[in-house]
Amino acid sequence: MIDFQLVSFFVLAVATVAAAIGVITFRNAVHSALSLILTLLFLALFYLQLGAMFIAVVQILIYAGAIMVLFLFVVTMLASEARDTESPDRIPWQRGIAATLGLILVGALSYLLFTGTAIDASAKASGANSLSLVVKTQGDTQAFGLALFHGFAFPFEVTSLLIVVALLGAMVLGRKG
Amino acid sequence: MSIPVSWYLIVSAIIFTVGVTGVLIRRNPLIIFMSIELMLNAVNLSFVAFSRFLDSVDGQMFVFLVLTVAAAEVVVGLAIIVSIFRTRRDIDVDDMNVLRG
Numbered sequence: 001m002i003d004f005q006l007v008s009f010f011v012l013a014v015a016t017v018a019a020a021i022g023v024i025t026f027r028n029a030v031h032s033a034l035s036l037i038l039t040l041l042f043l044a045l046f047y048l049q050l051g052a053m054f055i056a057v058v059q060i061l062i063y064a065g066a067i068m069v070l071f072l073f074v075v076t077m078l079a080s081e082a083r084d085t086e087s088p089d090r091i092p093w094q095r096g097i098a099a100t101l102g103l104i105l106v107g108a109l110s111y112l113l114f115t116g117t118a119i120d121a122s123a124k125a126s127g128a129n130s131l132s133l134v135v136k137t138q139g140d141t142q143a144f145g146l147a148l149f150h151g152f153a154f155p156f157e158v159t160s161l162l163i164v165v166a167l168l169g170a171m172v173l174g175r176k177g
Numbered sequence: 178m179s180i181p182v183s184w185y186l187i188v189s190a191i192i193f194t195v196g197v198t199g200v201l202i203r204r205n206p207l208i209i210f211m212s213i214e215l216m217l218n219a220v221n222l223s224f225v226a227f228s229r230f231l232d233s234v235d236g237q238m239f240v241f242l243v244l245t246v247a248a249a250e251v252v253v254g255l256a257i258i259v260s261i262f263r264t265r266r267d268i269d270v271d272d273m274n275v276l277r278g
Binding site (some may be wrong): 099104 | 194196207218231240253
């Protein structure tokens with residue numbers, strides 16, 4: 001019998017990478033944005049497969065929803081006036097260098113992945129910190145909320161400051177004159 | 178059988194590399210921005226995979242904070258791009274060599 005988890009992993013992996021490559025290869029910025037939405041939705045499915053329900057829903061709501069609406073809004077606003085195609089390249093060796101650097105990065109990352117230390121059982125959280133235990137007794141979102149408002153309360157509050165600064169920055173940059 | 182954590186890390190590494198390559202080869206700042214989002218999401222996938230395999234909720238917390246920072250970053254970045262477009266009527270990163278508005 002074919003393992004459903006294994007099959008869904010490979011289908012998702014191929015789909016996600018294909019959509020990600022689409023983001024950087026489409027000539028039209030709107031197509032790139034749609035491809036990015038697809039990538040983000042596939043990643044949300046990955047999160048579901050990994051048991052992170054809350055993160056998957058937040059990914060769809062905030063990333064595929066809010067952030068990408070903002071992206072599409074700006075892309076369509078600028079695309080009506082900008083040229084469809086990019087102007088001819090003034091740095092002819094750019095693509096060759098970029099491909100070389102990308103291959104070096106793939107090599108370095110896979111070297112690290114295949115020579116690094118494997119995660120053993122001693123690294124896992126245990127007792128009250130165990131995620132699976134909290135999820136089993138209380139639920140996934142409850143486990144997330146408990147950690148957010150106990151261990152991560154300060155970063156959470158700093159986040160609100162960051163959002164206010166970003167709001168003000170967008171207003172200052174966007175105003176006329 | 179359960180899927181080993183390294184497979185998720187490989188997918189994450191591939192998506193991250195695609196994002197890096199996008200930043201290097203594209204000259205439309207909007208698509209460069211989307212490539213940065215790709216890189217952020219590749220790292221998020223690693224975080225969630227580690228959260229699952231280390232049986233700890235901390236990885237998911239980091240993903241949540243990355244999401245928030247990404248939202249703030251997109252808002253400011255798109256405002257900058259719109260403001261550049263308003264003064265120059267053209268968006269190509271090879272032409273952008275002054276910071277003056």
